[in-house]
Amino acid sequence: MQVLSRLQVLSRLIGIATALAVVVMSGGAAQAAFGQPSPWQIGLQDSASPVMDDIVWFHTGLVYIITAISLFVLVLLALVVVRFNRQASPNPTRTTHNTMIEVLWTVLPVLILGMIAIPSFKLLFLQQSIPPADITVKASGLQWYWSYAYPDNGKFEFESRMLADADAAKAGEPRLLGVDNEMVVPVNKVVRVIVTADAAGVIHSFAVPSFGIKIDAVPGRLNETWFKATREGKYYGQCSELCGKDHAFMPIAVRVVSDQEFAAWLEEAKKKFARYDAPPPPNAVAALARPE
Numbered sequence: 001m002q003v004l005s006r007l008q009v010l011s012r013l014i015g016i017a018t019a020l021a022v023v024v025m026s027g028g029a030a031q032a033a034f035g036q037p038s039p040w041q042i043g044l045q046d047s048a049s050p051v052m053d054d055i056v057w058f059h060t061g062l063v064y065i066i067t068a069i070s071l072f073v074l075v076l077l078a079l080v081v082v083r084f085n086r087q088a089s090p091n092p093t094r095t096t097h098n099t100m101i102e103v104l105w106t107v108l109p110v111l112i113l114g115m116i117a118i119p120s121f122k123l124l125f126l127q128q129s130i131p132p133a134d135i136t137v138k139a140s141g142l143q144w145y146w147s148y149a150y151p152d153n154g155k156f157e158f159e160s161r162m163l164a165d166a167d168a169a170k171a172g173e174p175r176l177l178g179v180d181n182e183m184v185v186p187v188n189k190v191v192r193v194i195v196t197a198d199a200a201g202v203i204h205s206f207a208v209p210s211f212g213i214k215i216d217a218v219p220g221r222l223n224e225t226w227f228k229a230t231r232e233g234k235y236y237g238q239c240s241e242l243c244g245k246d247h248a249f250m251p252i253a254v255r256v257v258s259d260q261e262f263a264a265w266l267e268e269a270k271k272k273f274a275r276y277d278a279p280p281p282p283n284a285v286a287a288l289a290r291p292e
């Protein structure tokens with residue numbers, strides 16, 4: 001009777017713990033806004049690109065493998081502690097070799113690592129081989145903000161700076177992540193991002209977790225990466241290379257919109273932002289030359 005009630009208590013405790021875990025996990029997921037981190041989050045941000053889908057899948061698979069290996073080693077350790085301590089086994093055997101077991105503990109880890117390597121390399125190739133791009137965006141890391149250019153769409157360039165706390169709150173943007181001018185891209189299109197940094201500057205890193213991209217922005221070098229955003233919305237990232245005093249204050253905000261909205265934004269942006277290859281307006285030159 002007493003044993004039964006203990007079992008019941010145990011099963012109830014397990015039930016409560018499971019329920020708590022479910023509540024905590026689903027609550028965390030429900031609170032998490034899409035495309036940005038949420039308080040107390042421990043998992044990855046939600047995926048919004050094929051590359052991130054694969055990263056999430058690979059990460060989850062690895063967690064299962066690591067858990068199984070850790071439990072297996074824990075069981076072996078417990079077995080040694082319980083069955084082969086001085087009291088339990090006062091006269092230990094003098095065995096020093098066991099060919100079978102030595103072959104096993106060499107071959108099995110090799111097989112496991114080989115099994116992990118296959119999807120790992122597939123993922124690496126998916127990230128590194130850039131498919132034919134629909135649009136190209138150039139992201140430059142500056143001290144300490146980003147600038148974006150659309151070389152195949154009107155040759156304009158604009159700066160993207162973090163909003164101050166008060167402005168972010170007013171605009172409904174997340175603190176330290178909202179910016180004044182977002183990078184805008186169309187949904188379901190392959191976007192090639194070419195990434196560099198100010199020639200007189202330092203190394204930054206362009207990273208957006210939901211797209212599974214992170215690539216260094218190196219002065220005097222062009223790096224490239226790609227993503228295909230599969231869902232409209234706003235996605236936030238941060239400079240991910242310790243780059244100096246305002247490293248924490250150069251967020252990346254990407255707004256993913258429909259084709260029509262993107263076309264409309266392009267027209268507006270062409271007027272709003274200067275062409276980077278445009279000659280200075282003639283009136284300005286004339287005004288400089290003619291003292292009044």
Ligand SMILES: [Cu+2]
Binds near residue numbers: 239240241242244250
């Ligand atoms: Cu930086």
